[in-house]
Amino acid sequence: MDNKKVARLVQELADMMELHGENSFKVNAYRKAARAVENSRMPLTDLKKGPTELDGVGKGTAAVIQEILDTGRLQYLEDLKKELPPELPVLMNIPGLGPKSIHTLYQSLGVTGLADLEKVVAEGKVKGLPGFGPKKEKNIAEGIRYYRERPQRFLLIDVHLVAENMVERLRECPSVFQAGYGGSLRRMKETVKDIDLVVATEEPQDVAKYLKEMPGVIQVINDGERKVSLQMDVGVDIQVDVRLVLPEQFITTLHHFTGSKEHNVRIRQRAKAFGWKVSEYGIFDPKKGEELTFKKEEELYQTLQLPYIAPEMREDRGEFEKKEGELPKLITLNDYCGDLHMHTRWSDGAVSVKEMALAAQNRGYQYIAITDHSQSLKVAGGLTADDLKRQREEIDAVNEELSGITILAGVEMDILPDGRLDFPDEVIKELDWVIASVHTSFQQSGDRITQRILHAMENPYVHMIAHPTGRLLTRRDPYEVDMDRVFRGAKETGTILELNSNPRRLDLKDEYLRRAKDEYGITIAINSDAHSPKELDMIPYGVGTARRGWLEKKDVLNTWPLEKVMERLRKKR
DNA sequence: GCCGTTTTCGGCCCGACTGTTTTCAGTCG
Structure with a gap:
């Protein structure tokens, strides 16, 4: 049972207690504890004095956690869930409805879910309940429609x-x-x-x-x-x-509305320890009766005796536990010097090798890799071994012609459903840069998919695994890959993992990046996976995600000069 | 439920807005 699963159950407990009308400070105490568990870098079972070592976890929550660790479940939570209709938590998603209103609707009208709610609203039974008037009834009706019709994110x-x-x-x-x-x-x-x-x-x-x-x-x-x-x-x-x-309030308000909510709570608690009060309008010192405002966010953090925390790190995921100098110096777009995953007209890309190279040069890159699809990916016009040889000649010619940029000859090779690679070693060993990735049979068991990826990483000619979890945001869940095994495999074989910058992928995601870095020391490559020159501009989304994963320049292959990249690639072979 | 160089009891982050109310609760971020 990992920390994340424990945290999820404690979080669910807080949610259910809230719906039950339980004291909100108690609910918050569990929420805080759940976050502490999730953020803990140490597995719960490794804590010497038990869970109470974590900030915000006392005797009560420790007992809850222990029960989860021992039995994998939580009796109290299951009892609460039995007492309330299973569909009731769904109503928390309706804008304008919170725990108090839902509780009243359930108690007074027996509303157990969305369908019930719609019915009593249509019948006009909602207005007249204590605290409910005609406007509120109308707002609930619109809230339901909104929830049904609009995408959530x-x-x-x-x-x-x-x-x-x-x-x-x-x-x-x-x-x-x-x-x-x-x-x-x-x-x-x-x-x-x-x-x-x-x-x-x-x-x-x-x-x-x-x-x-x-x-x-x-x-x-x-x-x-x-x-x-x-x-x-x-x-x-x-x-x-x-x-x-007002103009002088701009920075504190911007900070306030950048959040996250959890980060802001910690900021205000910290201010309170100094005897101050933080709001969107400034830092108020009641003793002096004056409100401090700032020209830059850096000054706000400085005033609270904190190192500057970049927006991407403001999630209360451990940024407050780091002292000055311990926070990572996050990678920036300026550090980026070469894109190592892109397609051309040879497979399913829109333009030629030279056009991609020129577009990359325009963006100030020192190097790129051309990585078209391999033969078995027919839908994308995958290349045969022979095609690759001819493409290599074209790349050589463009390299000859252009100065100031180096084009690596690569491939994005399929990891076949049975775990074999799409090319034999004698083909890929001729290439400068070899990516392997899963494009088929996503529905395989977690063990099989994981085995496919591990096997690919064991090949000495495979440098990188692209979009390692295969997710497509808002469209497709990741396949059932066991990322801890992948991380271990990557570390043991010296294989690089990709952070694919396509906004629909952003794969690896922030949390995985942080673990890959902190727990395994894996090198990450941020690539565009561009199929046209315009798509080269997806890199900022990858860099943003890398910053959310606390990555620094040294963690990211594409920030290194070409000689150092090549040296790293030789290492694996 | 958690926590304590002001505290073992009494607080717990702060403010805007709406809608329901005659002074405030609920929701949201």
Whole structure:
């Protein structure tokens, strides 16, 4: 039983207690404990004095954890679940409904799930309950519709482009001093639920009016003096929350709305230890009666005697437990110097080798690898051994012609369903760079899929495993691969693992990256997997994900100069 | 339920907005 599973059960316990109407501080205590368990780098069973060593875990939670470790289950949680209808937690997803309202609906009207809720709303039975009026009934009806019809989360890239656009547009408004976006978007989470904008202005009413008249506004959800919430159709149908603050409050508000919520809680607790109060408007010192504001986020952290924590790390996943100098110096886009996974017209790409090389050169890269698909991937026009030889001649010619960039001859070779590789050793040993990846038989058992990947890594000519878990965000779950075995295998064989920057993949994901680095010291390569020159620009999403995984320059192959990369590749052979 | 160089009891992060209310609870982030 790993920490993650224990944490999940404790978290579920907190959720169920909340629905039961249990004291919210008690609920929060379990939530805090669950997070401590999840963030602990040490397996629970290795803690000398037991779970209470973790911050926020006392006698009560320790007993709960022990029961989970011993029996794999939790009687109290199962009892709670028996007492409530199994569908009830689903209602927590309806905007506007929280534990208190759900509890009332269940107790008074016997609502046990979504279908029941719809029925009592349609019958007009909701208004008239204590605390429920006609508006609330209408809001619930709309909440249900919203939950049913809209996607829960959007891809980072889709929201990113929209938000950039809106910020641009806001800056054109004469009353706007400064504008920016925060939220999970700024933290570069792989999917994003809504857009959080922060605007500095002396005339909030003007900006609010400007906002409400922007093209794409479907509905005004909130319309306050300092906060406007809009439902917008801007390519994606998404909620946009805008905070309107004075210019001097911009940084503290931006920080506040960058979150995460958990990170902010820790920030406020820390301020409290100094006798201060942190809000979106600044750090308030009640003794002096003054509110501190800042020109840069760095100053805010400095004031709280913390090292600067980059947005991508603000998840309360251990960033507060590090002292000055212990936090990683995160990789930046500037460190990146070569893309090692891309396709050309030889297989399913859009342009020639030379066109890809020129596009890469335009982006300032020192090297790239051309890695078209291998023969068995027919749908993508995979290359035969003979094709590869002819492609090599073309690559040699382009290398001859272009200066300042080096093109490696590579391949993205299929790992076949039976575990064999798509080419024999004598073919791949001629190549500079060999990627292996799974494109077929995703539904195999975890053990078989894991075996396929392990076998590929044992081949001395295979340098890297691409998109190791095979997930497609919002479309396809990862295959059942055992990542601990893959990490061990990668470490033992010196195989590189990919962070694929395609916004629908971002594979490996942040949590895996951090484990690959911390627990195994594995080298990661960030690649675009581009099928056209434009797709080379997906790298920032990969770098953002790498930063969420706490990766530094030294952890990432593509930040190394070519000679060092080649030396690393020779090592495996 | 957890925690303590002000505390073993009484707090627990902070504020905006809405809708239901005559002063505030619930929800959200």
